[in-house]
Amino acid sequence: MSTALISSVRAALSTVDDPEIRRPITELGMVESVEVDEFGAAAVRVLLTVAGCPMKAQLTRDVTAAVSRVDGVTSVDVTLGVMTDAQRGELRQTLRGDAPANEIPFAQPGSRTRVYAVASGKGGVGKSSVTVNLAASLAARGLSVGVLDADIYGFSVPRMLGVTGKPTQVDQMIMPPIAHDVKVISIGMFTPGNTAVVWRGPMLHRALQQFLADVFWGDLDVLLMDLPPGTGDIAISVAQLVPSAELLVVTTPQLAAREVAERAGSIALQTHQQIVGVVENMSWLDLPDGSRMELFGSGGGQAVADSLAASTGTRVPLLGQIPIDQSVREGGDNGAPVVLTAPNSPAAQAMGKVADALAARQRSLVGKSLGLTPVR
Structure with a gap:
């Protein structure tokens, strides 16, 4: 057995990321052993975080491919084991450090994640469609993105992003499924079939808190939260749990939608949140001629932006107008966002401009220490 060849194999394994955690398996303590015989046959034993890990087939393929590229390796045999409770505890320590189990990372002063709460006054304005397409567009730009489906009663994000897998739990941490390079969590992943969720306010608050604290989001650049319509329990809980979250208001040009969108945005006056802007959806339909x-x-969109700017005393821009496009609906039904399947379509282009505006924004300094010391 060549020590140099084994070192080369381990170096190759360091390029393999765990599909759920998105960090090298060598850093996570998942490589239990590496052996190479005199004929170049490599045997690698990898420890899964849990026995029912849904990504074990992909992990096996990735390990096999990486080791096969090492000069001198003639064959690769990958066997899978399962971490012990102690090893999972060490993994949690590696990922979370000394942070308390119920700590919300996005609420901490040092968080670099920009949190956007996508809100609307009423249902049917395309808020979830805007959320998933913005998420996919931001991820395509190289940002680390997560989506939290906070619409507990009317969850739709899993279908729109094509998520079919279930979250796995590793030592009190929930590993969110990933679709289109976006980490996703939704109550729909925990309910059988199309079962309705019938909860009162305290249960909603607890679910949102668990999604924020117990899910291992990693080092996100952007977290998009798809809120339910209106100004109910979830909107209030978001302001309490993540005070730095900024509101992104979605409306249609219709007068009725515009009026309720203004009410949804005006919650920022009571919660002291910033409104990042307004998106007008279903602005027009392009005809063949x-x-x-x-x-x-x-x-409607500009009117909402102007009204919210006047009421809050801040600048509230109209970030974009998105035309009606059948491919948006088709992409939502098929789990393939239009910004990825038809990036040159008018709707995709409009959403891309909104994503550019959000990606270019700097993290707010609200609640963050500036490191200043008073002088006597």
């Missing part, structure tokens, strides 16, 4: 049909009227 090149003209536009404004099915829901016009000017």
Whole structure:
């Protein structure tokens, strides 16, 4: 057995990331043993975090591919084991450090994650469609992105992102499924079939707190929270649990939608949150002759932005106007966001501009220490 060859194999294994945690398996203590015989046959034993790990097939393929590329290796045999409770405890320590189990990382002063709570006054304005497409667009730009489906009663994000897997639990940490390079969590992943969720306010608050604290999100650049319509329990809980979260208000041009969107945005006055901007969805329909049909009227998005700017005394921009596009609906039904499947479509282009605006923003300094010391 060549020591140099084994070192090369271990170096190759350091390039393999765990599909759920997105960190090298060598750093996570998942490589139990590496052996190479005199004929170049490599035997690698990898420890899964849990016995029912849904990504074990992908992990086996990735390890086999990485080791096969090492010069001198003639064959690769990968066997899988399972971590002990003590090893899972060490893994949690590696990932979370000394942070308390119920600590919300995004609420800490040192957090670098920009949290956007996507809100609307009423249902049916396309808030979830905007959320998943913005998430996919930001991830395609190289950012680390997560989506929290906070619409407990009307969850739809898993279908829209094509998530079919279930979260796995590792020593009190929930590993979120990943789709289109976006980490996703939703109550729909924990309910059988299309079962309705019938909970009162305290249960909703607890579910949101668990999604924020117990899910291992990693080092996110952006977390998008798809809120339920209106100004109910979840909107209040978000302000309490993540005070630095900024509101992104979605509306249609319709007068009725505009009025309730203004009420949804005005919650920022009571919660002291910042409004990052307004997105107008279903702005118009492009006709074959090149003209536009404004099915829901016009000017609603700008009116909401102006009204919220006046009421809050801050700048609230209209970040984008998204036209009606059948491919948006099809992408939502098929779990393939339109920004990925038809990036040149008018709707995808409009959402891409909103994503650019969000990606370019700097993290707010609200609640963060500036490191200043008073002088006598």
